Amino acid sequence: CMxxxxxxxxxxxxxxxxxxxxxxxxxxxxxxxxxxxLKKGGLPDTNAAARIVLKDWQEGRIRK
Structure with a gap:
């Protein structure tokens, strides 16, 4: 994802x-x-965000 x-x-x-x-x-x-x-304490959950970005990319929502 990075x-x-x-x-x-x-x-x-x-x-x-x-x-x-x-x-x-x-x-x-x-x-x-x-x-x-968010994780506990209100910290951003970057692992969850990365999974969403990859899924959106695979499903063609994000265009090159």
């Missing part, structure tokens, strides 16, 4: 409406917050 965020940053950022960052982990954190995927 490679995908690095390879296609504008598509990922446009689809999830998150701001640009050179750090893919930070992008995943923004996506997790946007999708309300």
């Amino acid at each position: 490679d995908m965020i690095e390879e296609f940053p504008s598509q990922i950022e446009k689809y999830y409406k998150v701001k640009h960052s050179d750090d893919p982990e930070e992008v995943l954190e923004h996506i997790a917050l946007k999708l309300n995927r």
Whole structure:
């Protein structure tokens, strides 16, 4: 998922409406917050966000 965020940053950022960052982990954190995927304590669940990004990519929701 991190490679995908690095390879296609504008598509990922446009689809999830998150701001640009050179750090893919930070992008995943923004996506997790946007999708309300949080762990205990309100921390972003980046694993859940990564699974969602991969699923959306596989289902063709995110275009190249």
